[in-house]
Amino acid sequence: MLADTWHLFLKYTKITLRMPMWTLFTLIQPLLWLIIFTQLFKNFVQAPTDGGSYIDFFVPGVLVMTALFGSSWSGVSLLREITAGSVDKMLVSPVSRVAIVLSRVMHSAVQVVLQTLTIMLVAWAFGANLNLDPINLFLAMVSIFLLGVGLAALSNGFAIILQREEPLVMIGNLMTLPLMFLSTAMVPKQFMPGWIEAVSLVNPITYAVESVRAVLVGTPDLGTYGFGLAIMLVFAGLSLAWAVSAFNGLRD
Template structure:
């Protein structure tokens, strides 16, 4: 006679809830670990908050003089401020791999790998640190720019920051994967990062509109996921939520997240071998 083992119908649901809770806890641990050094160094924190304001102060008047009335929507600040937030997320997320390179040189990364923390939480927690900084920068930028004519749409702004967080986690994971791939030649990290960073920025229409650019640049911009992120942020910060532009931005951000986590987790597992 064979014995039959009955599995409670709620077991799968309970296991999935426990996995989500464990992932959230692990991510929180990694996030706090990454935030502590930044909180201990207030100068770098203040400099990171002020840097986007300086860029707006220097670059904004040039745009106001040369592009006034020609940018979509007619408002230079409404067009440029969301782009500055995207640029901040882009620079912050794409350079986080350099911190991992330092940890691999000091042995801190190997010590993290032997802990029971999940590999995905090591990626997401580290990338979220940059999103915390981005949130603080966004609040400061909006507070400074509102008196100069920037219109704030709270719902769109919150959704815009959430979209940037999704994109930033994916891009940060790719940065970590790059750091792991070039750990024996760490100078290659900056070569690859810079090679891809500036073409992506220019071809996204982040700093200058591409509508008046050559046809080949407009074609290439359509294959640039950052283009759709920038367009979606401009729409959200202008109060446009349920639009096709925002939908394409969500698709680009989620695709970046999926690819980044897949490549990053694979790289983390290989680095542990």
């Protein structure tokens, strides 16, 4: 199964590398957010961002946003593959069925990690004050990776259940924006109305942001990170299990 996953993962990576433009496009949106929001909210002195500037606070949010936008569309290409017949071609071979889902999800998550690193570089150029030593960076990336896995798995699962590109894109839109705004990606918890804060507590994005923020901004807080990471592990695990079971249900 692992070998199967690896070979399929290589295939997707090769395909991505052959159309680098697409990967670049997915970077544009988070970059815009980064630029617009940091400029827009620069002077919100009363924002309780633990002493740092708003850009420091916001960078983890943008990183998570990159993951959110980057991996939530993974299902669209699965539908393309189904229509093109590639999935059938895999299914008639003895390849592990889990590997088919797993390779797609892994590819998406790795892609997201690379995108996040690019964004971080830009943020650093903008003067964000981040803890960029290898350990903190690695921990942050693990969290982002798990988030990418979870979201990509959800997207693939929805793709299989919905069968159509249009509703899938709709669900993607419906999912990503509220998930982002109803989390602590852009605004600290103290700043939120009560009900949004309540929602943000059950939003996995919040925990992804918090865990990344815990290691990248200010004094590393491994407690918060650990909790966030645990939530990410559960989220990724559950989504993946669901996507695999949806995929297995494909055979009628």
